Amino acid sequence: MDQILGQVLRNAVWERLDMLSDLANRADAQSLVSVARSELPRLTEGWRAILLAHEPDERGDCPTCSTRWHRCKAPCSVWQVAHEHLVAGGLATQPDVKGKGRRSVPAQNRADGRAPGRHALVTSPRQAIATT
Template sequence: MDEVLNLTLRAAVHDRLDYLDTLVGKADELSKSRLADTVITQLTSAWRELLAAHEPDEHGRCPACSAPRLFGRSRCTVWRTAHSCLIADTAGRSRSGRHHFRRRGQTP
């Protein structure tokens, strides 16, 4: 049952992202403006919540990505992805569409 629920949730999220990509690419300016008014707030809230769950502990380890038995710091993929998507991606590359990392042979 958990597997079915997980697959359903993942499909719904991917479908919503695909829908937003379509709107950004094909919608008129008024629709894009309305979309920005709502979706940007939702996305920034989602990023903040996700990053809070991956905030490093006093030893610099991500509690979600670091196994307690490992010594040293484990690089948190969530923070690397956030930096890549929000900060470092200034070269104008298109980063839209389902599984864009995998299609390009990249990892998040």
């Protein structure tokens, strides 16, 4: 039952993100202003809640990403992704062509053809469900 609920929740979130991306790409100016006024506060509060859960503890570990046997030092991947997408101007990390490290590529110039705003790891809600 938990897996079914989790799948429903994931689908709903992916569909909402897809809808917002489509609106950002296709809506007229007046609709964009309306959507921005209603959705930006919700999105920023959502990011704040996620980042608060990943705020480092007194040892400098992320309490959410750490386990009893493996400590995850801050900044964890959640903070790194937040910085990449909120501060660094929408740069997405892509594997280096030669497989040596990672490089940043502006989302609109991605070679894989994904539209900006798509999740960096999963290209569709259905794929997210299939891989979980």
